[in-house]
Amino acid sequence: MKHMKYWICVAAVFLLFKNLSAQTTPEDKKATIAHFFDESLTNAPIPAHLHHLTKQIGHRISGSPQAEAAVHWIKLQLEALKPDTVYLQAVKIPVWKRGPKEKAFFQTADHMQPMQVLAFGGSVATKGTLSAEVVEVKSWAELSALPADKVKGKFVFYNRAMDATKIDPFDAYLEAVDQRSIGAIEAAKKGAIGALVRSLTLAKDDAPHTGAMQYADGINKIPAAALGTRSADLLSQTLKDDPTLRFSLEMHCSTLPEIVSNNVIAEITGKEFPDEFITIGAHIDSWDVGEGASDDATGIAQTIEALRLFKTLASKPKRSIRFIFYMNEESGAHGGSKYASAVRENKEKHLASIESDAGGFQPVGFRIDGDPQAVNQIKAYSPLLSQYGMGRILAQHRGVDIAAMKDLSKVLLSLDCASHRLFHIHHSELDTLDKLNYREVTLGAVAMTAMAFLISEYGL
Amino acid sequence: MKHMKYWICVAAVFLLFKNLSAQTTPEDKKATIAHFFDESLTNAPIPAHLHHLTKQIGHRISGSPQAEAAVHWIKLQLEALKPDTVYLQAVKIPVWKRGPKEKAFFQTADHMQPMQVLAFGGSVATKGTLSAEVVEVKSWAELSALPADKVKGKFVFYNRAMDATKIDPFDAYLEAVDQRSIGAIEAAKKGAIGALVRSLTLAKDDAPHTGAMQYADGINKIPAAALGTRSADLLSQTLKDDPTLRFSLEMHCSTLPEIVSNNVIAEITGKEFPDEFITIGAHIDSWDVGEGASDDATGIAQTIEALRLFKTLASKPKRSIRFIFYMNEESGAHGGSKYASAVRENKEKHLASIESDAGGFQPVGFRIDGDPQAVNQIKAYSPLLSQYGMGRILAQHRGVDIAAMKDLSKVLLSLDCASHRLFHIHHSELDTLDKLNYREVTLGAVAMTAMAFLISEYGL
Numbered sequence: 001m002k003h004m005k006y007w008i009c010v011a012a013v014f015l016l017f018k019n020l021s022a023q024t025t026p027e028d029k030k031a032t033i034a035h036f037f038d039e040s041l042t043n044a045p046i047p048a049h050l051h052h053l054t055k056q057i058g059h060r061i062s063g064s065p066q067a068e069a070a071v072h073w074i075k076l077q078l079e080a081l082k083p084d085t086v087y088l089q090a091v092k093i094p095v096w097k098r099g100p101k102e103k104a105f106f107q108t109a110d111h112m113q114p115m116q117v118l119a120f121g122g123s124v125a126t127k128g129t130l131s132a133e134v135v136e137v138k139s140w141a142e143l144s145a146l147p148a149d150k151v152k153g154k155f156v157f158y159n160r161a162m163d164a165t166k167i168d169p170f171d172a173y174l175e176a177v178d179q180r181s182i183g184a185i186e187a188a189k190k191g192a193i194g195a196l197v198r199s200l201t202l203a204k205d206d207a208p209h210t211g212a213m214q215y216a217d218g219i220n221k222i223p224a225a226a227l228g229t230r231s232a233d234l235l236s237q238t239l240k241d242d243p244t245l246r247f248s249l250e251m252h253c254s255t256l257p258e259i260v261s262n263n264v265i266a267e268i269t270g271k272e273f274p275d276e277f278i279t280i281g282a283h284i285d286s287w288d289v290g291e292g293a294s295d296d297a298t299g300i301a302q303t304i305e306a307l308r309l310f311k312t313l314a315s316k317p318k319r320s321i322r323f324i325f326y327m328n329e330e331s332g333a334h335g336g337s338k339y340a341s342a343v344r345e346n347k348e349k350h351l352a353s354i355e356s357d358a359g360g361f362q363p364v365g366f367r368i369d370g371d372p373q374a375v376n377q378i379k380a381y382s383p384l385l386s387q388y389g390m391g392r393i394l395a396q397h398r399g400v401d402i403a404a405m406k407d408l409s410k411v412l413l414s415l416d417c418a419s420h421r422l423f424h425i426h427h428s429e430l431d432t433l434d435k436l437n438y439r440e441v442t443l444g445a446v447a448m449t450a451m452a453f454l455i456s457e458y459g460l
Numbered sequence: 461m462k463h464m465k466y467w468i469c470v471a472a473v474f475l476l477f478k479n480l481s482a483q484t485t486p487e488d489k490k491a492t493i494a495h496f497f498d499e500s501l502t503n504a505p506i507p508a509h510l511h512h513l514t515k516q517i518g519h520r521i522s523g524s525p526q527a528e529a530a531v532h533w534i535k536l537q538l539e540a541l542k543p544d545t546v547y548l549q550a551v552k553i554p555v556w557k558r559g560p561k562e563k564a565f566f567q568t569a570d571h572m573q574p575m576q577v578l579a580f581g582g583s584v585a586t587k588g589t590l591s592a593e594v595v596e597v598k599s600w601a602e603l604s605a606l607p608a609d610k611v612k613g614k615f616v617f618y619n620r621a622m623d624a625t626k627i628d629p630f631d632a633y634l635e636a637v638d639q640r641s642i643g644a645i646e647a648a649k650k651g652a653i654g655a656l657v658r659s660l661t662l663a664k665d666d667a668p669h670t671g672a673m674q675y676a677d678g679i680n681k682i683p684a685a686a687l688g689t690r691s692a693d694l695l696s697q698t699l700k701d702d703p704t705l706r707f708s709l710e711m712h713c714s715t716l717p718e719i720v721s722n723n724v725i726a727e728i729t730g731k732e733f734p735d736e737f738i739t740i741g742a743h744i745d746s747w748d749v750g751e752g753a754s755d756d757a758t759g760i761a762q763t764i765e766a767l768r769l770f771k772t773l774a775s776k777p778k779r780s781i782r783f784i785f786y787m788n789e790e791s792g793a794h795g796g797s798k799y800a801s802a803v804r805e806n807k808e809k810h811l812a813s814i815e816s817d818a819g820g821f822q823p824v825g826f827r828i829d830g831d832p833q834a835v836n837q838i839k840a841y842s843p844l845l846s847q848y849g850m851g852r853i854l855a856q857h858r859g860v861d862i863a864a865m866k867d868l869s870k871v872l873l874s875l876d877c878a879s880h881r882l883f884h885i886h887h888s889e890l891d892t893l894d895k896l897n898y899r900e901v902t903l904g905a906v907a908m909t910a911m912a913f914l915i916s917e918y919g920l
Contacts, residue, residue, distance in 0.1 A: 038625040041624045041625050041627075042625060047664070164501045164502050164899075361822075362822050389628075389878075392849075418822040418878065418900075420899040420900050421900075424897065437884065439624075440878075440880050440881075
């Protein structure tokens with residue numbers, strides 16, 4: 001018995017030490033974050049990945065062969081990093097095609113002026129050339145105040161510019177985007193035959209910026225297109241002298257039957273709490289102009305890098321980390337909804353859903369929403385990222401794919417970046433590889449990895 | 461007498477009120493800063509100014525017709541804004557010319573490999589083609605440990621890369637720049653016939669980055685040039701297999717007689733303390749490749765904008781503000797020295813010297829040096845800029861032109877920007893207009909204007 005007591009005591013001491021040594025200290029966590037930065041800034045394959053996504057695959061609208069090529073390529077990259085699982089998650093998605101390039105011009109008494117336009121994603125075609133007068137509005141109140149006969153049979157031209165005095169152009173974008181999303185609906189309600197919308201950019205150039213638009217049941221579906229900002233300014237100016245000028249628009253876009261595409265998901269299973277999940281993600285699809293470099297090849301490369309960084313650790317994270325590549329963010333976020341449905345169905349516990357969709361620019365921190373206590377806990381991690389210039393944690397996440405995880409995930413976090421450069425190129429032919437900076441993209445990857453690591457270590 | 465007392469009392473009350481109403485409150489100051497942001501983000505002529513400097517004038521090395529054209533153009537812009545004075549301040553400057561493009565290659569037993577090189581500013585020519593073996597070093601210790609016969613008659617190849625793990629590449633640059641500045645001196649001391657230096661950039665490309673270099677009295681002046689990073693990697697790799705390969709270099713650069721050029725200075729005279737000065741400045745000259753867009757057309761456009769913003773105020777600033785455009789920052793900062801000499805000579809009191817020379821990128825705050833009490837006072841202004849994302853105030857100013865004002869100005873402040881993009885293009889053909897973002901440049905102008913305004917209002 002004496003001996004037995006002795007051995008129990010030895011075993012207890014051994015277990016205690018083993019446990020203590022398994023506990024990581026705050027200093028260990030700092031060291032791990034420093035490791036992520038050093039490792040990624042030195043060895044991230046981000047330049048090669050971005051090059052492949054933008055120059056080999058190119059833009060990759062939902063339903064395109066390029067989008068499917070991206071699914072395949074991402075899966076291969078993930079498998080090569082040997083996480084615990086890699087799988088596809090089927091998603092039904094809408095398919096929309098631009099068709100031959102749009103044409104537009106306006107005609108005054110003595111002058112024909114070509115216009116730079118781009119159909120909005122989901123718009124109907126014009127069926128030949130659509131010609132009509134134009135009525136310009138700068139607010140919903142202005143449209144609302146117009147008598148129906150001033151709108152009927154015309155194009156409504158939404159020319160409310162983004163507010164240049166907003167320090168963060170993302171705020172100015174969110175404030176102006178309603179013109180694009182519901183402009184066709186509101187114009188059609190008053191009998192308009194088309195909607196023209198000033199591009200959502202603060203740049204003075206002539207690259208039109210596309211994006212998603214909506215139709216409503218029971219309301220006539222009219223064609224809707226973006227005008228480059230210079231085209232918009234010229235149209236507005238000319239309308240002052242010649243309010244009866246005729247605008248002509250030709251668009252050949254069409255909506256095809258839905259198809260099944262896929263989200264791509266990789267997982268590292270947590271060593272202590274395998275049933276608690278933290279996700280890091282980005283979207284696969286892009287618009288069908290430019291190269292989808294900032295939107296969102298950046299996020300794809302960052303999410304692959306986050307997996308690579310977790311795999312450089314000596315031991316697995318405490319909680320499970322999922323790396324999610326969503327299909328179809330740009331036209332309905334069906335991939336994000338699908339993932340959320342599966343979570344609900346499987347009653348999975350999600351602590352945090354992190355998304356990168358703010359472009360390949362200087363990261364400054366995160367935007368967050370969720371359980372107030374959890375939000376406060378995460379705000380307390382700010383100093384760990386502040387020393388790297390990425391510690392700003394502000395309210396209101398901006399992730400479209402993670403939005404469906406509201407109430408399913410304790411917190412939703414979107415990577416926040418300096419946004420001046422993003423809104424010059426967003427959804428336009430200007431969104432190309434040369435606008436990105438590899439180090440800024442890399443820092444964003446590390447910020448997400450560090451945040452996921454902290455949540456995994458401490459829980460919420 | 462009674463009446464007289466009454467009127468004295470009335471006058472005193474009147475004067476007291478007059479004085480109180482002239483005092484601006486902290487809220488007024490906040491409103492003025494908000495006005496600077498709104499006004500500048502809406503109306504700054506920065507795009508047109510940057511276009512003129514980069515596309516009409518182009519790169520403008522000290523002593524070039526382009527540098528003189530910039531002096532003339534800047535003076536005209538300032539005069540149009542009607543400050544109290546605009547004048548030129550004569551500066552003697554060195555003149556160095558690159559001459560016909562450099563040529564370089566290395567030859568192994570079976571292969572001739574062209575190399576991308578760029579002479580450093582101030583380098584001597586090669587007098588025909590200079591061919592020799594190459595000895596590679598990655599540290600001063602390595603060079604020092606080499607026996608003289610391993611160096612004599614050879615090129616020393618400095619191949620210490622900038623440290624990619626430094627979060628701020630500016631720090632990595634400052635740590636690596638000694639290879640460029642004194643590489644030729646240290647190599648010549650050991651009998652080398654030329655110095656080749658890995659370009660100071662974290663990019664993997666082949667645009668060589670030039671910059672200033674030094675010679676020392678009594679030490680042989682040997683030619684020195686930058687190698688593109690890909691060229692440097694290839695040379696390093698090939699040297700491992702073939703340590704006796706021969707490197708050939710041809711450079712036609714030359715130093716011409718000194719000339720007299722000018723700083724350009726505008727002043728708004730302070731309404732309360734006209735003899736206390738705050739300066740905002742940038743440098744006119746650039747290197748002779750690219751367009752000098754970030755370095756430092758950005759600073760020029762920002763300093764002109766700062767003057768424009770001060771002129772939008774209803775009343776003059778309390779203290780005098782000078783807007784200084786320095787000649788010859790890149791090869792000796794003779795313009796900065798000249799200004800400081802004049803300040804010393806005229807016994808002028810300078811509170812703060814502010815400089816922009818960190819590129820056309822997202823401003824994050826200021827770097828500061830000077831009187832500790834004054835530094836603390838300025839740090840207290842941080843929250844007023846933090847709401848705009850520009851409130852970070854760190855030690856160690858980085859302004860080359862204002863360096864001569866040490867001990868003459870209470871504080872030296874350099875605008876601090878996200879530097880990842882700068883060090884991909886710095887001093888190379890890549891420093892062109894398309895790399896800039898107008899809004900980021902504008903925000904930098906406002907940050908300097910707001911800082912000068914606060915110092916002018918509160919004193920130091």
